[in-house]
Amino acid sequence: MRWQVKGSGWRTQPASTHRMAHTDATTHDDLRCQLEALQARIRTLEHDAARYTQLQQALEESEQRYAALFDQAFDAIILEDERARILDANPAACRMLGYSAMSYAR
Numbered sequence: 189m190r191w192q193v194k195g196s197g198w199r200t201q202p203a204s205t206h207r208m209a210h211t212d213a214t215t216h217d218d219l220r221c222q223l224e225a226l227q228a229r230i231r232t233l234e235h236d237a238a239r240y241t242q243l244q245q246a247l248e249e250s251e252q253r254y255a256a257l258f259d260q261a262f263d264a265i266i267l268e269d270e271r272a273r274i275l276d277a278n279p280a281a282c283r284m285l286g287y288s289a290m291s292y293a294r
Contacts, residue, residue: 264281268274
């Protein structure tokens with residue numbers, strides 16, 4: 189049943205059964221397709237999130253290894269930018285050059 193305004197008040201008007209069944213089936217199929225697309229997107233996002241977590245963990249481990257090598261190296265390591273400004277120096281470089289680590293603080 190559909191509501192329509194006719195004249196001065198509301199009244200019901202029967203809808204076409206065939207047209208309504210077709211519309212409902214189409215809507216149902218459309219909704220099913222949309223649901224399947226959303227489910228596929230959720231699976232993709234879950235996979236991406238898991239991959240991001242793995243990459244984040246690998247990055248943290250790499251940074252820890254770098255920091256350990258940098259700080260514990262017996263050789264002087266000095267990091268500079270393209271203008272030869274010192275960005276960082278490891279403790280061995282500070283000892284060899286007679287500077288404190290605070291002298292190289294950013």
